[in-house]
Structure formats: C-alpha cells, structure tokens
Amino acid sequence: MPDLDELKSIVGEDFLLTDPDRMESYRLDWSKGAGAGMPLAVARPGTVTEVQGVVRWASEHRIAIVPRGAGSGLSGGSLAVDGAITLSLDRMRSVSIDPATRVAVVEPGALNAEVKRAAREHQLHYPPDPSSYEICSIGGNLATNAGGLCCVKYGVTTDYVLGLDVVLADGTLVRLGGQTIKDVAGLSLLKLFVGSEGTLGIIVGATLRLIPAPAPAATLVASFPTVQAAANAVVSLGSRLRPSLVEFMDNYAINAVEDFREMGLDRSAGALLVVQCDSPGDARAAEMLVVEQICTTAGASEVFSTTDPDEGEMFLAARRAALPALERKGSMLLEDVGVPVPRLPALLDRIGAISAEHGLPIPVVAHAGDGNTHPNVIYDPAQPGALERAERAFAEVMQAAIELGGTITGEHGVGRLKKSALADQLGPEVTALTRRIKSALDPDGLLNPGAIL
Missing domain, CATH: 3.30.43.10 (Uridine Diphospho-n-acetylenolpyruvylglucosamine Reductase, domain 2)
Structure with a gap:
C-alpha cells in the first residue's frame, strides 16, 4: 500500500x-x-x-x-x-467568456448549463445540448464527444472545440489549439483527445467556440399511428430541410413519461415527433409549413405547432424526462446506437424484432434527425434469466446497428459497457491502430484502464 x-x-x-x-x-x-x-x-x-x-x-x-x-x-x-x-475534476469550475473572439475558456468541472448561461449574458450560445445538460460537465462532454438534441443542425461537441489543455500520463501539460478558428498547423491532435474518454490524457481546460444566439424556435409536435410512419417522416425531413431539432419517442416512452409526470402527451400514439426550426424571419414559418406537410403526408394523426418558446419548452421537457421516466419501469441497459438517417426505419424494425424475440420491452427515444437512437432494454432483475436475456438483446441491438452501416455509440461513448462490440465495428486494422496510439501516449496503461479497449 x-x-x-x-x-x-x-x-x-x-x-x-x-x-x-x-x-x-x-x-x-x-x-x-x-x-x-x-x-x-x-x-x-x-x-x-x-x-x-x-x-x-x-x-x-x-x-x-x-x-x-x-x-x-x-x-x-x-x-x-x-x-x-x-x-x-468537479472542483475545477471556472468559465470565462470572450465576446470579441466568441469563445468560452472553461475548466472541465463546469456544467454544460453553466457555460450556456455565461454565453447567454453576451447574446452568445454554446450549442451542444445533451438531455442531461443541467447536470453534465464540460469535461465529460469532451471525453465522450457528447451530442444532444440540436446536433442535427449544430453538430456535436468536437465541432466547438478550438483548444484543449491536457495532462498526459507522465504529468506533462500540453496545450493544443487556441482561439483561432482556422488552424491546420501540425497533426490534428486536438481532435484525438475529444472522445478519448480519459484513456489518452486528462482534459483540464478547453477553449470552446460560441455562436450568436439563434432566433427563437418554432415547435411542431406530430403524433403518428406507428413507429414506421414517424421514421418515414424523419427520412423525408432529412432530404428537404435542416431543422434545429428532430426528436422521437415511441409509445412505451410516451406512456412512461406520462406515468412519471403528466404532460398531456397522446398515450395512444404509436410514436411522437418533436421538431423545431430556428431560422430567422419568414424562413422559419416557411420551414414549419414544410414540416407539417411532410408529417401529414407520412400519416400523422395529429399535428400541433407553436411559436411560443415556453410552450415549445414544455414538449422538450417531456422528451428530456424520458430517461428518468424509463428508469422507473425496471432495471435498464442503456443504448445509443446510430445509423445513417435513411436506414432509421430499418433499425427501428430490427429493434422491435429483438424486443419480441427476447420478451423484453426496448422503448426507443431518439435524436432522430441525425439517426442517433436510444433503445433502452428494460428487465426485472428478480426474474430468472432476465439479465442474461437483456444482455443478449443489448448485444443484438449493437450488432444490428453495425450491420446497417451504423455505430454502437453516437454520443454516450464506449466506456466499459460497450467495449466488447467495438472491434466488430472498427475491424482488426483500426482496433490495432487504436491500441498503438494508446500505448504510445500511455505506455503503462494507467489512464482509465478497462475503458474502450
């Protein structure tokens, strides 16, 4: 000792x-x-x-x-x-905004919500928007390359990283990038550390790009009789528009949220889409008309739209409540597989078949606009064999995403729970290259052992 x-x-x-x-x-x-x-x-x-x-x-x-x-x-x-x-790193919480260069200089323990609030004071905006934005830290967002609800238009964490301070495995501090928007000097080491989940170095500071605060969004909520109808609407939206948000909830998730906190959602709907557009001026109204037309053509049974920000936020609150609501339904294995948007209907079909085969609910909520789904395998740990069935279902969902040309994780990271499937996605050559990079930066394997590889 x-x-x-x-x-x-x-x-x-x-x-x-x-x-x-x-x-x-x-x-x-x-x-x-x-x-x-x-x-x-x-x-x-x-x-x-x-x-x-x-x-x-x-x-x-x-x-x-x-x-x-x-x-x-x-x-x-x-x-x-x-x-x-x-x-x-929870004590390292400082946030400094430079409005002239539109950047935030932050420590890793600062919460996503704190960065957003600080930016808002200067009429600026930090877009990455995980559902847990009120409680998740920027360091964790950087470590997993976190996404969120608005990624379909604004991108993910790495798209806003201009600079990083990283402590390497031997204690050396390296500073990568800075406040310059365009910088191609040397290898792109900055991007190497975003999403590395603490296995290559410890992020102790970041310079984040901010954007002007977007116009207030208009919100449309559409109820569909089936999951497939909603998924088809998402595909059509992706081919014609770039909304700022396209969120999906299936019937199980809708009812779980209503059981958790009554929010007036349609319990009979097979699926629900929440779509937002935040283009300025008349463009927003024109986009919303196209969204309504697409949803109606795809078979929406009810379409409601609003330009009231508070009303729109109520529907987003329902979507954000999905995870805690589903947690009340039993033990859960959390997924975040993604596929190219045109293959979203096929992925949802596969998930439904896996659920039926194993006799377990696999409710799906999704950042549907970019094909990133969250199928959550729910099981009763007191039931004999339930955990084993849940683990098989979990593995089969990941395999389905890989077979459809997708990924085992769109934003949560590989961590320790998904690493068994990583090699199936990457293949032997990329897996070997990943190990070589890890060995070069952490030769003794001391940084976050057991994560990713």
Whole structure:
C-alpha cells in the first residue's frame, strides 16, 4: 500500500477521500454498471498543477487513474477501478467568456448549463445540448464527444472545440489549439483527445467556440399511428430541410413519461415527433409549413405547432424526462446506437424484432434527425434469466446497428459497457491502430484502464 501522505500534500487533506463511505458516491456513473470497484482514494484537485501532481504520483507508483466529471455518463466510462485513484475534476469550475473572439475558456468541472448561461449574458450560445445538460460537465462532454438534441443542425461537441489543455500520463501539460478558428498547423491532435474518454490524457481546460444566439424556435409536435410512419417522416425531413431539432419517442416512452409526470402527451400514439426550426424571419414559418406537410403526408394523426418558446419548452421537457421516466419501469441497459438517417426505419424494425424475440420491452427515444437512437432494454432483475436475456438483446441491438452501416455509440461513448462490440465495428486494422496510439501516449496503461479497449 503506497503512502498517501504525499498525495494529501498535493490536493490538501480535505480533498483526498479514503473513507469507503465518502468514496461511495464516486464509484458509479449514471449507467450504474455492475463491476464498479473500490478506489484506493478519490482525489479532488482544484488546479492544473494539482492534477499534474496527482498524475505524476500515480505514474511513479504505477497506480491507475480513472478521470471523472459529474458522473452523468451512461456507458460506464468513469466507473471506479479497484485500487486506482479516482480523479474527480468537479472542483475545477471556472468559465470565462470572450465576446470579441466568441469563445468560452472553461475548466472541465463546469456544467454544460453553466457555460450556456455565461454565453447567454453576451447574446452568445454554446450549442451542444445533451438531455442531461443541467447536470453534465464540460469535461465529460469532451471525453465522450457528447451530442444532444440540436446536433442535427449544430453538430456535436468536437465541432466547438478550438483548444484543449491536457495532462498526459507522465504529468506533462500540453496545450493544443487556441482561439483561432482556422488552424491546420501540425497533426490534428486536438481532435484525438475529444472522445478519448480519459484513456489518452486528462482534459483540464478547453477553449470552446460560441455562436450568436439563434432566433427563437418554432415547435411542431406530430403524433403518428406507428413507429414506421414517424421514421418515414424523419427520412423525408432529412432530404428537404435542416431543422434545429428532430426528436422521437415511441409509445412505451410516451406512456412512461406520462406515468412519471403528466404532460398531456397522446398515450395512444404509436410514436411522437418533436421538431423545431430556428431560422430567422419568414424562413422559419416557411420551414414549419414544410414540416407539417411532410408529417401529414407520412400519416400523422395529429399535428400541433407553436411559436411560443415556453410552450415549445414544455414538449422538450417531456422528451428530456424520458430517461428518468424509463428508469422507473425496471432495471435498464442503456443504448445509443446510430445509423445513417435513411436506414432509421430499418433499425427501428430490427429493434422491435429483438424486443419480441427476447420478451423484453426496448422503448426507443431518439435524436432522430441525425439517426442517433436510444433503445433502452428494460428487465426485472428478480426474474430468472432476465439479465442474461437483456444482455443478449443489448448485444443484438449493437450488432444490428453495425450491420446497417451504423455505430454502437453516437454520443454516450464506449466506456466499459460497450467495449466488447467495438472491434466488430472498427475491424482488426483500426482496433490495432487504436491500441498503438494508446500505448504510445500511455505506455503503462494507467489512464482509465478497462475503458474502450
């Protein structure tokens, strides 16, 4: 057992947790993945220098490090590892806005919502919009290349990263990029660390691109008799428009939300689409007319639209409530597979067949406009064989996405829960290349061991 006194001197006695009861809340993420270990300690540094000190100490003693943000991850990427240091960045929360260059300079513990609020004070906007934006950290968003509801128009986290400060496995601090919008000097190392889930380095700062605040969105809600009808509408939308948001909920998810919090959704609908357009001026109204026409042609049984921001936010609140609502229906394995938009109907067909075959509900909510779906396998852990059936269904959903030319994860990351399927998607050559990059940057394998590979 290494002496922890030196580690205490680095971060301060109050910010090195070793008592199992105090460390308990740092063991799991939102996936509640089985197999989480008990860390040797939880270090909560408050500065970049302290992060470097912890990493150097761990490197010297050959002790693994699990970086952690707000713990809102859904793929087990920050689950604690036995005998490792959990490095929590939750104290590093500063946010600074430079309106002249339209950038935010942030520390990793800052919440997505805090960055949005700070930008809004300067009539600016930070677009990446995970459903958990109120509780997820920018560091976690960067680690998983998080997406969200507005990705269909505005893109994902990596599209807004201009610079990163990263502590490498030996404690070296590297600064990549900066405030320049266009910069092609050298290899694109900046993008290498976004989405690396703490396996290549620890992100301790970021320079994020901001955009002018968009016009208020108009919102359309369409009820469909079947999942397929809604999916066909999404495909048609993608070929004609670029809405700022296209969200999907199937019947099970609709009813789960209504059971959780009555919001006036149509319980009889086979599926629901929530679509927003935020183009300025008359273009917004013209786009909404096209959306309504597409939904009606696809078979929508009811279409409602509004330009009232508060009314629109009510429908988005229903969509954001889907995950906590579904969690009340039983234990759950969380998916986020994606396919090219034209193959969305085929993916939903496959998920329905997998659900029927295994006798388990697999409700789907989706950022449908970019083909990123969240099929969630619900099971009763007290029922004999239910977990095994759920795990088979989980694996088959990932395989279906791969066979349709898609991905096992659109925004949650691979973490520890999906790594068994990663090689099937990447193939042997890319898997080997990934291992070589990991070995080059972390030769002792100390950074987030067990995640991704």
